[in-house]
Amino acid sequence: MRFRTHPMMFRRLMAALLVVLPLAFVAGCSMQDYPQSSLHPHSNYAQWIQTLLEQLTFWVVIIFVVVQALLIYAAIRFRSRPGAPDPKPIHGNTALEIGWTIAPALILTLVAVPTVLTIFKSQAPPPEDALQVRVVGHQWWWEFQYPDLGITTASELHVPVGVPVNISLETADVIHSFWFPAMGGKRDVIPGRTNRLWFTPSDIGQYPGQCAELCGTSHANMRMALMVQAPEEFQAWVAAQQLPPIEPEAGTLAAQGKQYFTQGQCIVCHMIQGVSAGVIGPNLTHVGSRTTIAGGIFPNDAADLGKWIINAPARKPGAKMLSLKDMAMSPEQVPAIVAYLQSLK
Ligand SMILES: [Cu+2]
Structure with missing residues (x-):
């Protein structure tokens, strides 16, 4: 052995490798997901x-x-080798x-x-x-x-x-x-x-x-x-x-939501075919048919959609969508807007 100068270091290095290598190998083998x-x-x-x-x-x-x-x-x-002559130069x-x-x-x-x-x-x-x-x-x-x-x-x-x-x-x-x-x-x-x-x-x-x-x-x-x-x-x-977006039935929560949507600032950024013409945010004509919202990071369900509308920047750092407060809208409007967006299958 030629490691006499740093035996501790060598042993530590080998021990670390013995731990890390099998772990890395096992991690590479997890083919499930x-x-x-x-x-x-x-x-x-x-x-x-x-x-x-x-x-x-x-x-x-x-x-x-x-x-x-x-x-x-x-x-x-x-x-x-001990005693061996110097190698011949070539x-x-x-x-x-x-x-x-x-x-x-x-x-x-x-x-x-x-x-x-x-x-x-x-x-x-x-x-x-x-x-x-x-x-x-x-x-x-x-x-x-x-x-x-x-x-x-x-x-x-x-x-x-x-x-x-x-x-x-x-x-x-x-x-x-x-x-x-x-x-x-x-x-x-x-x-x-x-x-x-x-x-x-x-x-x-x-x-x-x-x-x-x-x-x-x-x-x-x-x-x-x-x-x-x-x-x-x-x-x-x-x-x-x-197909054109689904028109909510008069008197329903979704119809109320459509009203809030068109009267509020939502239409500045979002397009719903025949309803609004914004091009800054995602087109929402059939948003109810998608499985996720907010750039694919939250499930498209009532709870997450509601939280997203109330305060998008708090849920996704830097999000360009304004919070409800900054849009001068009230939290009471949220369930209706959620119902409207979810109806847009
Ligand atoms: Cu990027």
């Missing part, structure tokens, strides 16, 4: 990236094993030098060829029949527009399984980054330009996503969900979203 994993692909794009990663990891492991084996062999074979070895120039070049080729092929494949123009979606990042929520279908919604992106989705990415304010890990292809959203991304979701399910570029106080509260649906389910969703 990985909603935001980018290693469980659910689109063609994510699968291409996964295949590339597996190929490169294969070569990297081989290189690692060979290099370490040579290193260990050399360290043992040529170690200093000058150059042409064959070896050519060898260790060609070997890394080959290794880099092994890395470059599949990488470049994947880049060309994933950046190719989307198929003609792709579903067009325009994504607009806002501080701190995502807006989704379907220009060909006349739909505008927020926080939940509905798409049919097996159909390519062609996404154009814009921002209303600062830089954001659009990322559904299960779909692959994180892409920045930059002021003044339109970025693009397309993928074909391969499995029905609900996949979480979020902004991946620090964009201000509530960056961590800028979430979204991708709802990959069976084609007929998606068509039903489209048909419902294309």
